[in-house]
Every structure is written in structure tokens, then in C-alpha cells.
Amino acid sequence: MQLQFPDGAKRDYETGITARAVAEGISPSLAKRAALARIDGHLRDLDRPIEGDARIEFLMRDDPAVLDTIRHDTSHVMAEAVQELFPGTQVTIGPAIEDGFYYDFARETPFSLEDLPKIEQRMREIVDRDEKITREVWDRNEAIKHFEAIGEAYKAEIITDLPESETITVYRQGNWKDLCLGPHLPSTKMVGKAFKLTKLAGAYWRGDHRNAQLQRIYGTAWATQADLDAYLLRLEEAEKRDHRKLGRSMDLFHMQEEGRGMVFWHPKGWQLWRTLEAYMRRRLDAAGYVEVKTPQVLDRSFWEKSGHWEKYRPNMFVCETEEGEVLSLKPMNCPGHVQIFDYGQRSYRELPLRMAEFGACHRYEPSGSLHGLMRVRGFTQDDAHIFCREDQIVEETARFVELTRMIHKDLGMETAYVNLATRPEIRAGSDEFWDKAEGMLGEAARLAGVKPVIAEGDGAFYAPKLDFIVKDAIGREWTCGTLQLDYVLPERLGAEYVAEDGSKQRPVMLHRAILGSFERFIGIMIENYAGAFPLWLAPTQVVVATITSDAESYGQRAVETLRAAGLRVEGDFRNEKINYKVREHSVAKVPVIAVVGRKEAETGQVALRRLGSDGQQIVSLEEAARILGAESLPPDLRENT
């Protein structure tokens, strides 16, 4: 057989030769340094026989493509360590994940945090033992028998559930064995010691809460210690951006026990909200939306009609009056919007009707899912429903994709990609319906210049949807924005319009949101900007800080002048050193500090200091008002000037 090397050279080899043997034929040091082979684009163990003509490439340990294998192997080293230290613990699965790995164990007594250093220590010993890692192909039934015999019920179950055609491979690592697909590094030595066990968690077997709960140990692993250190530093940095910390230190909002998942917005946080809401309102007005407001609490019979009582009840805040009337806080705005659509007669001439609401919703979310502003029980959606004809879906969707990308960009985030969530296993509607629906959303995205990423099976049970994923400043991804097709609710609630031929027709609804919820989006913005908002969003835009009390009356004038220019300005005339004031307002992330002393008071100037820079810009007060006034314009208002 013939192998082709990356430089294009081709050489003949005996069929079934291993990659390692090929490497040794080239140079012993290559064979020693190689971590994995890439055969026709697939990562393979070095000792795996090559069965026919192929392209071959050797990957060294520092190759980025090897990192996942290092992580996967580290999880195996951990599993070996755990089984040595805690006999009777069963292994289940242990994959590489982003930045690290985990392994799920079945064990009566849970692990404690104190166990982690012991496990790490044993892992280092296993690395030092330089255990050879070898691949073996086993007979299916023998493998099941073997794993059952040694008490590894989960492994036996995995094999039982594998399709008959699957090759059963077992990796031997010293005296330890694990059922695994591979590939793996040649020995535990090559796994290295740039790892750290990070957290303990419960996790359900096969991700299903009806199954047994396993003990998961998470870790991180890297090719080098330097990479590990850099990662740990990155975690620390991310922690500093945590919106819950910044929310407290910047006095934006708080939450308390009596209102789990409910937000108390403080004046500065609410200012941020108002700025965002005003911006969104202008963008929606310009995009041809009409805004409405629907009731917060509606009778049970209403939710029965909409279908929520049956399907969504556990998540609803239900209340009862003295007279026994049962009502619910709205968990969604859509049924309310359909009421407005249904009120009176609609004509095809009114379509597409884009009905928006900053709708405050309440959902009883499971206690364990609450997380700062990101997952709350009371939230306000930037919701809208587009009522349209079927032939308008593509155009409306395309317009929405464009609007969403523009708004995300204005708010400091790029739409990283758009998911097209397709038909789930359990679904309503025919295959023809799904073909058509998925086709329309995909076409619309492409019309708007976006190639959607297919999220197989992630759609709602009655229709597909588009999800917009944005990336923040430190590379984290957030799902913000969604568009969901809906033929069902208009049907349920009897939405109709009169068509050109006088017949009654049913509109299609597009549920759509750009921010998702204000709470969550503001949380994301806080983390994205690390609290240092651009001028137009900052709650306090300028602080006028005096150097001595001599400058106070001039400082007061400066505050008034800047306020007259539309800026949110505060004066700091306290008897404190300018160093102290500069530090305090910098820590509070105020974008501009306008310093005024005796000199400025005499010349009618201000010394502007921008957050993050220690330079000064000395301009006349009027000039400062002009510059900052222009700079503080929201992006949508700036475009027109």
C-alpha cells in the first residue's frame, strides 16, 4: 500500500504497518516525539495498523489538534487514580470538553473537595509511571461479560446499547482498562502534568434526570504549564467581570431572599435600562413596528384557551382571589398580542403587522437554574409578534435578521452565527411542512447574508426557529435573539384576516426577540464591557471634580452647561484631593472626569480625563459640551448627522 506524506512524497509500505513503524523508518526521534497520527484526516493511535492507501501525518504533542486528546487522556488518568484511591467506584464516561475534561463516576458516598488534591497527587504518580496506553479490539459479548464481571455495570450498558456494527475497543493503561473509542497518546507520561481538578458536581447518567445521579469531577488540562497558568488567569479575569459583582460595586441592582429571581433596579442600573429601552424603541419604530401593552394578570380560562394551562402550568405564577377566582401572571406575551390582533376585523392590507411589547413576564423557573440577571423569574422581553401571510415569512425573517445584527453591533457585540434549529424527534406537522418551514428560514437567513448553522433537532415541537448567538469581548457565546415560526397559536386563538378575495384567512405568527430579556441582556452587557460602558450607555457620563473649593461655583456652572447639552452629569465638590476623586470615579467606571481647578475657572475651560487613559484634554467648557454631547449620541441617532 502507498502512504502519502504532507510534503506530497509517496512511499510504499506493507499493509497493516503501524504509524509508529512508519515514523521509526523515517527517524527514531520522530517516532519518539510523535503523539498521534492523522490518517486521511482522522486522528489515530500511533500503534493502530494502517489498512490501505492513505495520507499520513504525524502530530507532535504541542499540535493544537492534540489538545483534545491530552484532555481526554487526562480524564482517563484521573479515572485510574480515582479507582485506585476509591475501590468500588464505577467509571462511566469521561470526555474532553472546552478547556478541559470531566469524568462521571458512580459511587455511594460523594466525593468531597478534600479528595481532589489526593486525586491530583495520584494522577501525577500515574504520569510518572509512564504507563503504556494500548488499544485492543474485543468481542462484543466478551466485553459485556467482562465489564459485568468486574462490576462496571455502566460500561456494560454502554456496550449493550452500541449498534452491532460498532467495533468494541478497550484501552489498556498500565493495569487499568477502559472502554473507549480513542484515540489516545502512547503513554501516560506524554499526558503531562499541566492539569488541575476544578470542581465537583452531580450529573445524571446519560443526562436524564430520571436516571441515577453520578459524581462528576471536572478538570482542566493543557499542553504546557504556561498554558494552564494563562487559563487560570483568564478565569480570574472573567470573575472580575461577573455582572453580579459589578452590579453590586457599581450600585446597579440587587436581589434579595424574599424575591428569588427578581431584580431591584437601583437608579444607575435603571438609567442603563432606560437608555437601552429608548434605543430599542427608536429602532423598532424605524423598522415599522407598532408598540402595545397587554395585561400582567389574566384569568385561568384565558390560559386554558391559549394552551399554556395544559403545557406550561408548572412554570406559571398562579394566584387566587378571596372569591376563588384563579388567575396567572403572564409567562409570555404572545396570547395577549393575538387578542389585539383578533379585536375587530383585520384586512390583508394590514399585514405584515409587527406588534411589539416590552412585556414583563413571570415564570416560575426551577430554583437551581437561577443565576444573577441571566436567569430570573421576573423579566422583561423585547418581544414582538409579526402577523403575516405565508408568502411574507421569508422577507420578514430576512428583515429581522438584518435588524438583529445591526442592534447587536450597536450594543457592542457581533452576531457570531445564526442557528437554524430544525425538526425535533417529537413534533407536530408533516415532513412536507417541516421541509418548507426550515427551507424558508434558511433562505431568509441567506438573503440577509448569513449562512445558518444547522442545530439538528433543536426546533420547537411545532416549528423551526432561528437563534442568534453573539460573542462577547472575552469570547464567550450567548444566545440573544430568536425567531420562531408559529402556525399553531393563531389557529388555537382563532386569529383571522380578510384576504383580497373576501375569504377569511389565518395569519402566521413570527415570535421574535432581539435582546431576549432586558435583564439578561444588561447582564451580558455588563460583562462584555466589564462595567466600562461606552459614553452613550454609561449611567453617569461625566463627573465634574473640583480641585479646591475655590472652583466650586465654576464647577457648578460646568455641571449645568454639560447637563444642558443632554449629558448625565454629577458634580464632586467634596473636600478631597483630586487624586482621591479621580481614583474613586475611575473605579466606578465613569467614562469622563472633567477636572476644574483655579486655572480652569479663570480661563473657562475643563480638563477632560477619559476612563482608561491618564491623558488630559483641555478645552473650553462650550467645546467640551459640544464634543461630549456629540459623542454621547446613541448609535442610531449618530447615523443621521
Next chain:
RNA sequence: GCCGCUUUAGCUCAGCUGGUAGAGCACCUCAUUCGUAAUGAGGGGGUCACAGGUUCGAGUCCUGUAAGCGGCACCA
């Protein structure tokens, strides 16, 4: 909801093997008028999450509850 961890002053945290609470920042008062990231001195402030229990004695040990944190599940 499930698993693990945590809960001490407004915030961040210290309090060893049980002997009755401490720091920094913040806050208040006084002095200081000082040109770009912390001026000095003084002062006030805690039912140690809550409820039981063990003990002569509990912030410290045990049990339960609640909330927070990290995951899992959930997010039609």
C-alpha cells in the same frame, strides 16, 4: 428539582484543636484647600443566615430549614 460547597459588620474576608468577635474598604466627625488612581486622626456599626440539639460554656461540634455559589436537569 438533584449533587457538592458556602453563609461572621454595608462590601471583601480572618477567627487553630469549643471559653463568649477582628481587619481592610465603606460610613460619620474633626483637621487639611492639596493639579489627575487612596491626606491624617478619631468614632459608630455584628441576635456570627434561621430553628433545634450536644456541652458548665457554641461563630466554632451535630441535625434540620432557607438562601447564595459551582455543576446537572430545566429554559414549550
